[in-house]
Amino acid sequence: MTRDTSYFFCGVGGSGMAPLALIVLAKGAAVAGSDRSRDQGRSAGKFAFLESRGVKLFPQDGSGVTDPAQIVVTSAAVEETVPDVQAARRAGASLMLRAELLSQLFNAAALSVGVAGTSGKSTTTGMIGWILKSAGRDPTVMNGAEMKNFITPDTPFASALVGEGPAFVSEVDESDGSIARYSPTVAVVNNISLDHKSMEELRTLFGDFTAKARTAVLNLDNGETVGLAAQAGAKAVTYSLSDMTADLLAEQVAPAADGVTFTVRDRRDGETATVKLRMPGLHNVSNGLAALAAAGACGVGLAEAASALSEFTGVKRRMEVVGTLGGVTVIDDFAHNPDKITATLQTLHAFPGRLLVMFQPHGFGPLRLMKDEFIEMFAAQLNPGDVLIMPEPVYFGGTVDRSVSTADVIAGVCAHGRDAIALADREACGDKLVDLARPGDRIVIMGARDDTLSVFAAEILERVGAKLR
Numbered sequence: 001m002t003r004d005t006s007y008f009f010c011g012v013g014g015s016g017m018a019p020l021a022l023i024v025l026a027k028g029a030a031v032a033g034s035d036r037s038r039d040q041g042r043s044a045g046k047f048a049f050l051e052s053r054g055v056k057l058f059p060q061d062g063s064g065v066t067d068p069a070q071i072v073v074t075s076a077a078v079e080e081t082v083p084d085v086q087a088a089r090r091a092g093a094s095l096m097l098r099a100e101l102l103s104q105l106f107n108a109a110a111l112s113v114g115v116a117g118t119s120g121k122s123t124t125t126g127m128i129g130w131i132l133k134s135a136g137r138d139p140t141v142m143n144g145a146e147m148k149n150f151i152t153p154d155t156p157f158a159s160a161l162v163g164e165g166p167a168f169v170s171e172v173d174e175s176d177g178s179i180a181r182y183s184p185t186v187a188v189v190n191n192i193s194l195d196h197k198s199m200e201e202l203r204t205l206f207g208d209f210t211a212k213a214r215t216a217v218l219n220l221d222n223g224e225t226v227g228l229a230a231q232a233g234a235k236a237v238t239y240s241l242s243d244m245t246a247d248l249l250a251e252q253v254a255p256a257a258d259g260v261t262f263t264v265r266d267r268r269d270g271e272t273a274t275v276k277l278r279m280p281g282l283h284n285v286s287n288g289l290a291a292l293a294a295a296g297a298c299g300v301g302l303a304e305a306a307s308a309l310s311e312f313t314g315v316k317r318r319m320e321v322v323g324t325l326g327g328v329t330v331i332d333d334f335a336h337n338p339d340k341i342t343a344t345l346q347t348l349h350a351f352p353g354r355l356l357v358m359f360q361p362h363g364f365g366p367l368r369l370m371k372d373e374f375i376e377m378f379a380a381q382l383n384p385g386d387v388l389i390m391p392e393p394v395y396f397g398g399t400v401d402r403s404v405s406t407a408d409v410i411a412g413v414c415a416h417g418r419d420a421i422a423l424a425d426r427e428a429c430g431d432k433l434v435d436l437a438r439p440g441d442r443i444v445i446m447g448a449r450d451d452t453l454s455v456f457a458a459e460i461l462e463r464v465g466a467k468l469r
Contacts, residue, residue: 004029005029005030005069005070005071006029006030006031006032006067006069006070006071007021007024007029007030007031007032007070007071007073007101008031008032008033008034008064008065008070008071008072008073008084008088008093009021009031009032009033009034009055009073009098010033010034010060010072010073010074010075010078010082010084010085011033011034011035011036011074011075011078012033012034012035012050012055012057013033013035013037013038013043013046013047013050013451014035014075015144015145015159015449015451016075016098016144016173017033017073017075017098018046018050018157018159018160019142019143019144019159019160020073020098020101020102020142020160021033021050021055021073022050022053022055022160022162023105023140023142023160023162024101024105025053025054025055026162027105027162031054031055031056032055032056032057032058032064033050033055033056033057033058033064034057034058034059034060034061034064034084035047035057035060036060037451038057038059038060039059039060042451042452043451043452045156045157046157046451049155049156049157060082060083060084061083062083062084062086062087063087064084064087065084065087065088065091065093066087066091067091067093068091068092068093069093070088070091070093070094071093071094071095071096071101072084072085072088072093072094072095072096073096073097073098073101074095074096074097074098075097075098075176076097076098076099076176076178077176097178099173099176099178099181100178100181102142102170103178103181103182105142105168106142106168106170106182106184107181107182107183109140109166109167109168109185110166110167111166111167111168111185111186111298112167112168112170112182112183112184112185112186113128113167113168113169113170113184113185113186113188113294113297113298114170114172114179114182114184114186114187114188114209114213115128115169115170115171115172115188115190115290115294116171116172116173116174116179116187116188116189116190116206116209117188117189117190117191117192117206117219117225118174118190118191118192118193118337118339118340119190119191119193119283119337119339119340119343120190120191120283120286120287120290121144121171121172121190122143122144122145122171122315122318122334123145123279123284123287123314123315123318124188124190124287124290124291124294125141125142125143125144125169125170125171126141126143126145126147126148126149126312126314126315127287127288127290127291127309127312128141128169128188128291128294128295128298129141129143129147129150129161129169130147130149130150130308130309130311130312131291131292131295131300131305131308131309131312132165132167132169132295132298132300133150133161133163134304134307134308134311135295135300135304135305135308137163137165137166137167137298137300138163138164138165139161139163139165139167139168139169140161140162140163140165140167140168140169141160141161141163141168141169141170142159142160142168142169142170142171143159143160143170143171143315144159144171145159145315145316145317145318145334146158146159146315146316146317147159147161147315148313148314148315148316149311149312149313167298170182172184172209174202174205174206177201177205179205179206179209180205180208180209182209182212183212183213184209184212184213185213185214185215185297186213186214186215186216186217186294186297186298187209187210187212187213187215187216187217188217188290188293188294189206189209189210189216189217189218189219189225189228190219190222190225190286190287190290191219191221191222191224191225191339192206192222192224192225192228193222193224193337193338193339199224202224203224203227206224206225206228207228207231210228210231210232211231211232213235214235214297215235215236215237215297216228216229216232216235216236216237217236217237217238217239217290217293217294217297218232218236218237218238218239219238219239219240219286219289219290220238220239220240220243220245220246221240221241221242221243221286237293237296237297238293239286239289239290239292239293240289241253241282241285241286241289244267245267246267247266247267247268247293248264248265248266248267248289248292248293249264249265249267250262250263250264250285250286250288250289251263251264251265251272253282253285255280255281255282255350256280257280257351258278258280259276259277259278259279259280260277260279260280260281260282260284260285261274261275261276261277262274262275262277262285262288263275264288264289264292264302264306266296266302271302271303273302273303273305273306273307274306274310275288275292275306275309275310276310277309277310277312278310278311278312278313278314279312279313279314279318279319280319280347281319281343281344281346281347282343282346282347283343283347288309291305291309292305292306292309316332316454317332317333317334317453317454318333318334319331319333319344319347319348320332320333322454322457322458322461323458323461325461325462325464325465325468325469326437326439326464326465326467326468326469327438327439327440327441327468328437328438328439328440328441328442328443328461328464328465328468329353329441329442329443330442330443330445330457330458330460330461330464331348331442331443331444331445331457332445332453332454332457333444333445333446334446334447334448335359335446335447336359336361336362336366336446336447336448336449337366337370338370338373338374338376338377341359341377341378341381341446342377342381344444344446345357345381345382346381348442348444349381349383352440353440353441353442354383354385354386354387354440354441354442355382355383355386355387355441355442355443355444356386356387356389356433356436356437356441356442356443356444357382357386357387357388357389357443357444357446358389358390358391358426358429358430358433358443358444358445358446359388359389359390359446359447360390360391360393360394360426360429360445360446360447360450360453361390361392361393361394361406361447362393362394362447362448362449362450363393363394363449364393364402364404366393367393367404367405367406367409368403368404371404371408371409371412372412374409374412375409375412375413375416378409378413378418378420379412379413379416379417379418382413382418382419382420385419386418386419387419387420387421387436388410388413388418388419388420388421389420389421389423389429389432389433390406390409390410390420390421390422390423390429391406391422391423391424391425391426391428391429392405392406392424392425393406394447394449394450405422406422407422409422410422426456430456430459430460430463433460433464434460434463434464434467437464437467437468438468439468443457443460443461443464445457445460
């Protein structure tokens with residue numbers, strides 16, 4: 001990254017773009033950007049925040065890209081037909097992928113912590129960032145989700161933290177293969193399962209990622225990461241909820257509706273510490289163990305790290321309770337692949353109440369890739385009495401193969417004897433949720449790549465409250 005360069009972010013409001021733009025801005029570069037969501041009137045608060053921080057915003061019509069000295073930053077998904085890309089070609093401005101810019105910043109850090117895996121990246125990244133911040137390490141953190149501990153009245157959107165210390169903690173994405181660009185000091189891999197790529201591709205990507213690290217933090221409760229641990233040898237630091245050979249082991253796990261308490265034991269020296277997580281679910285215990293192991297690799301002692309972890313309040317849209325009205329609780333959740341959805345449903349099913357689940361797939365491509373896995377997962381994880389409702393996948397433009405629809409998934413789930421409904425759009429899904437809701441229910445709004453799902457969840461809560469008042 002060059003401080004005297006002007007960067008233009010195409011899709012600047014995106015979960016991966018906004019924090020990166022803020023980090024680049026904080027490092028002294030001029031930052032501008034555009035976003036189709038802003039042009040469509042969505043997520044006004046986020047764009048107002050970006051402007052307040054000094055990001056100059058333009059319509060996504062190419063008008064912001066006029067200088068050949070600009071560097072236009074795009075995601076891998078941006079197509080040549082996007083006006084900003086065409087304007088960059090005309091002006092002779094350089095084009096750079098988001099992952100290329102992020103990896104430059106990451107690889108230049110004296111202590112780089114890359115958090116990878118199919119599920120749990122954002123939560124684990126936030127946990128590590130909070131532990132290092134609490135330990136006085138003043139890290140820079142790049143996250144794809146808003147970290148609640150860092151939200152203040154002046155910073156309502158806290159997916160980035162810019163520090164002066166040597167540590168750079170970042171989510172690392174395998175979905176577009178960009179994980180190959182990163183050379184971490186500490187590589188964390190929570191788990192590996194089918195999501196955006198074939199298992200063969202994923203094994204290669206994650207294997208190369210951990211091979212470059214000084215320390216590889218790996219989960220012994222996932223078969224694929226067990227294989228990585230064997231490859232990593234002496235540089236592996238392992239964790240588990242059940243495997244007694246792990247370096248960090250969770251013991252005396254006591255789940256509750258709003259959190260989970262456990263003892264972490266370090267097999268290497270026998271030290272133990274108590275963690276009182278403020279987030280429910282065994283998957284969050286696993287995320288917590290990963291964060292403690294990574295913090296240890298960064299030089300933070302177990303007792304200090306465990307104390308800080310107990311103060312971590314989570315990230316937005318990860319089983320986030322929107323509220324309860326009329327005896328109905330509405331939950332906003334980012335889950336969008338079979339493993340993530342399974343973790344949420346299993347956690348919620350540990351406590352009483354019917355689940356009304358609205359799942360909005362995050363694209364036609366992922367829906368097509370994981371159709372069979374979605375069917376099997378929902379058939380196994382929905383309880384009798386639960387209801388699954390699905391609209392068509394989120395779509396923000398561009399060319400797309402629509403050969404598989406949500407109706408295909410719903411038909412498969414119904415064939416297994418579960419109650420599932422496909423509806424044309426989200427508005428119809430909302431109407432159905434409100435119609436079905438009764439005291440004791442929990443409504444779960446699931447999906448990724450769409451910030452307006454949180455607004456939708458809040459609206460559903462209000463409507464249900466009015467109905468059951």
